[in-house]
Amino acid sequence: MKPKMTFYTKPNCKLCDDAKALLETYQLMYSFDIEEHNIEEDDELLEKYFLTIPVIKYHDQEINAEELNPETLDTFLKENLSD
Template sequence: MEVLYYTRNKCELCKEGKLLLQLLQEDYPFKIIEKDIDASDELTEKFGLMIPVVEVCDEIIQYGRIDLLALEDKLKDYMHRKQYTC
């Protein structure tokens, strides 16, 4: 499964969120695809004030301050779906 992680440089919340995602990777099989919103005007417009943003299957599952337990619950939910078809 792929988890899109929208971030930007010099963002402390983004650094914290990435550490939480990496912690969850120890127990769950997913790949983090990090996207810097500053590299795209479209992404900056879409996510500018929300970052960091965690997206799975085209659905934003968390943004801003990332909550480990809530994020884990959402990831488990996607993994228990029919082979996470997205």
């Protein structure tokens, strides 16, 4: 079973679209599944992530919009998915 990255997003979010494309690029290298959640469909998620989406989460580790770029995502994935 592949590891699963949780991706918090919302519609009409350019940063989210860019982050998803970047995440999908790394998906080919690191072999993981992406579980996407629209924060607008869940009040708790909306309250928690409204100001920080897109957010990528693996277990209890998160990377948000402020931190997200190719280098930090690569490091995040290496640290969390390396055997």
